[in-house]
Amino acid sequence: MRDFVSVRNLGVRYGSGRILDGVGLDIAEGEFVVLLGPSGCGKSTLLNAIAGLIETDDGEVVIAGHDVTFEEPSKRGIAMVFQSYALYPRMTVAQNLSFGLRVARRPRVEIEAAVSKAASLLHLTELLGRRPSELSGGQRQRVAIGRALVRSVPVFLFDEPLSNLDAKLRNELRVEIKKLHQQLGSTIIYVTHDQVEAMTLADRIAVMKNGVIQQFDTPEEIYRRPVNRFVAEFIGSPTMNFIDGVVEISDGNVGLRVGDHRFALEPATLGSTPDDGAPATLALRPEAVHVSRSPGAAREAAQVTVTEPMGPETIVWSDWAGNSLSSRISDSSDIQPGGEVFLDFDLSSASLFDRADGRRL
Amino acid sequence: MRIGIYAFLVIAAAFFLLPVYVMVLTSMKSMSELQLNGVLALPEAVRIETWRYAWAEACTGARCEGISAGFWNSVRILIPSVVLSVAIGAVTGYSLSLWKVKGANILFGLLLAGAFIPYQIFLLPLVRAFSAVGVQGTLISIVSVHVIFSLPLMTLIFRNAFSSVPNELFRAARMDGCGYWTIFWRVLLPMSGPIIAVAVILQVSGVWNDFLMGVIFAGQTNMPMTVQLNNLVNTEMGMPAHDVNMAATLMTALVPLAVYLLAGRLFERGIYAGAVKG
Numbered sequence: 167m168r169d170f171v172s173v174r175n176l177g178v179r180y181g182s183g184r185i186l187d188g189v190g191l192d193i194a195e196g197e198f199v200v201l202l203g204p205s206g207c208g209k210s211t212l213l214n215a216i217a218g219l220i221e222t223d224d225g226e227v228v229i230a231g232h233d234v235t236f237e238e239p240s241k242r243g244i245a246m247v248f249q250s251y252a253l254y255p256r257m258t259v260a261q262n263l264s265f266g267l268r269v270a271r272r273p274r275v276e277i278e279a280a281v282s283k284a285a286s287l288l289h290l291t292e293l294l295g296r297r298p299s300e301l302s303g304g305q306r307q308r309v310a311i312g313r314a315l316v317r318s319v320p321v322f323l324f325d326e327p328l329s330n331l332d333a334k335l336r337n338e339l340r341v342e343i344k345k346l347h348q349q350l351g352s353t354i355i356y357v358t359h360d361q362v363e364a365m366t367l368a369d370r371i372a373v374m375k376n377g378v379i380q381q382f383d384t385p386e387e388i389y390r391r392p393v394n395r396f397v398a399e400f401i402g403s404p405t406m407n408f409i410d411g412v413v414e415i416s417d418g419n420v421g422l423r424v425g426d427h428r429f430a431l432e433p434a435t436l437g438s439t440p441d442d443g444a445p446a447t448l449a450l451r452p453e454a455v456h457v458s459r460s461p462g463a464a465r466e467a468a469q470v471t472v473t474e475p476m477g478p479e480t481i482v483w484s485d486w487a488g489n490s491l492s493s494r495i496s497d498s499s500d501i502q503p504g505g506e507v508f509l510d511f512d513l514s515s516a517s518l519f520d521r522a523d524g525r526r527l
Numbered sequence: 528m529r530i531g532i533y534a535f536l537v538i539a540a541a542f543f544l545l546p547v548y549v550m551v552l553t554s555m556k557s558m559s560e561l562q563l564n565g566v567l568a569l570p571e572a573v574r575i576e577t578w579r580y581a582w583a584e585a586c587t588g589a590r591c592e593g594i595s596a597g598f599w600n601s602v603r604i605l606i607p608s609v610v611l612s613v614a615i616g617a618v619t620g621y622s623l624s625l626w627k628v629k630g631a632n633i634l635f636g637l638l639l640a641g642a643f644i645p646y647q648i649f650l651l652p653l654v655r656a657f658s659a660v661g662v663q664g665t666l667i668s669i670v671s672v673h674v675i676f677s678l679p680l681m682t683l684i685f686r687n688a689f690s691s692v693p694n695e696l697f698r699a700a701r702m703d704g705c706g707y708w709t710i711f712w713r714v715l716l717p718m719s720g721p722i723i724a725v726a727v728i729l730q731v732s733g734v735w736n737d738f739l740m741g742v743i744f745a746g747q748t749n750m751p752m753t754v755q756l757n758n759l760v761n762t763e764m765g766m767p768a769h770d771v772n773m774a775a776t777l778m779t780a781l782v783p784l785a786v787y788l789l790a791g792r793l794f795e796r797g798i799y800a801g802a803v804k805g
Contacts, residue, residue: 219698240704252695256717266703269713313699 170195170230170353171216171321177224178211178377185211187377188225193355193370195320198347200364201357203374204400209357210325212374216355217246217323230320240266242321245314249326251306253298259309260285260294263316284315287346304335311343315350324356328363340366361401365389373397389451390515391435395524398449398517404481404492406449410521415442422448422518425487427466435516437526445521452494456510457482459500465508473498482507554578554773561769581774587758594775597755601735601782603666604751608673609730615674616681616726617719621711623682624689625697635686642679649676650743657744664746672744673734681726688722689715724790732783752779 171193178186201209218239226235372382392398411424422429468486480498555570583593657663741751
């Protein structure tokens with residue numbers, strides 16, 4: 167796959183602070199890429215820089231083989247959907263959809279065809295004569311998406327398009343956006359702070375923090391092998407279990423000593439061989455901490471503190487060796503707060519982080 | 528509680544309407560009737576003869592052709608002054624609010640400071656400047672003065688109104704290929720009805736009611752209605768003709784009044800509704 171959108175060494179400063187710092191991103195044609203991170207991490211700034219809506223201080227943006235770093239937004243071959251919809255309030259839905267083409271003085275036949283195509287794709291045909299004020303939030307955001315579609319460009323940018331909608335609509339529209347991507351095959355760059363949106367929609371996710379991309383990989387890889395503690399903490403709900411210990415190497419086997427217990431780490435999960443005695447943190451997904459009702463050879467006793475039933479599964483929180491651990495189980499009928507359970511640790515998908523700088527070991 | 532509010536409103540309305548009542552009635556009475564029955568009594572008959580006289584025949588200074596000439600002079604001053612000042616103010620306000628021009632805040636501060644300088648101190652320099660280029664005492668000079676002195680206020684009004692336009696709307700328009708003027712004409716102006724109404728009301732009443740600038744800059748041929756009204760009221764010999772004065776004054780006040788009533792239609796609630804979330 168050749169790179170379709172390339173961001174190279176992009177820098178944006180604001181006063182003396184750096185919002186984006188040497189960001190690089192290569193996106194293939196037809197790929198759905200999500201920029202994910204907490205607020206203030208620079209993800210929206212990066213999207214606006216790709217869109218050409220803010221000035222950049224360093225680096226370049228290449229779209230479809232053209233260096234567009236100094237191009238006007240409308241000349242970059244992109245369309246954008248905004249968080250607040252940003253519909254033109256005095257225009258009808260049809261006028262909103264066609265505005266970009268009318269500004270570009272396209273032939274009337276072409277405009278009408280593009281509008282009716284986008285309208286039928288997004289179920290807006292019935293609403294074409296209405297004003298934005300007469301639409302619900304979900305309809306407004308569909309119009310905003312339609313306005314982007316009408317321009318038939320190769321790259322679509324979405325800036326937190328679902329953040330203003332309630333949970334039910336958000337789920338519906340998320341599925342619609344994914345369907346739309348499958349139908350159109352366009353390249354999409356999508357900004358969100360919602361990890362569920364990121365995991366469900368993305369071909370690849372770029373996790374950002376402080377203006378720097380921490381990890382750019384498939385959702386599975388980011389979930390299974392986070393490159394540092396920040397990514398590990400940010401992805402997954404409930405978050406990973408972090409257990410502090412000390413690296414212990416015996417007979418070439420790497421382990422982590424936590425009190426009386428030694429976690430025998432699997433070589434496949436380690437990127438390098440850490441130093442003996444180095445302080446490190448073991449990270450386990452809640453589904454890697456198995457709960458049993460009866461003791462066993464490798465099982466550790468723990469005290470249940472809280473259970474959180476979520477319908478198809480229950481999150482069990484228990485205290486073990488001073489750590490509060492979460493487990494994901496399907497049947498919790500006989501587990502009560504205050505009771506004792508026995509934990510099995512599945513280390514096949516464990517992560518080990520340097521305790522000082524948080525990088526993956 | 529309700530009764531108290533209504534009582535207050537009725538009293539307040541009566542307080543402000545009483546002078547109007549007296550003026551309208553006085554303009555319909557003959558002078559002898561006025562002296563006999565006092566100012567509050569109803570007239571014996573509805574006489575509009577006084578109005579016709581004040582409009583077409585009353586003497587203002589040396590000439591005796593009523594205040595109609597002043598009315599048309601005022602219209603000739605009013606229309607270009609209001610159109611130009613509102614148009615220029617809208618564009619400057621737009622430039623200062625939505626485009627991040629370098630030094631925009633300093634420019635705006637200077638403009639604001641300009642709004643607070645008493646304009647009387649500019650009078651002499653302006654007269655000298657207009658004389659130097661040979662336009663003193665013409666329509667050009669009086670219109671220029673009105674446009675220049677209203678620029679700070681007009682810019683302030685439009686800048687503040689446009690500042691409340693969601694920034695994403697502006698970005699969406701740029702994404703749709705709009706440039707500086709396209710955004711102004713096709714995105715911003717269609718939703719600026721209320722603020723334009725405010726600006727027009729301010730300008731119409733300001734320009735129409737102006738007296739000082741009219742005396743100084745308009746010249747003999749363009750004397751606005753206010754100046755002529757003053758001449759009419761002040762040049763009577765002997766007994767003041769109260770009925771004619773009242774009729775002329777009411778006619779002079781009609782234009783700003785009409786603008787208030789008509790421009791009210793432009794106020795429409797929820798002008799931004801549907802543009803953004805909510």
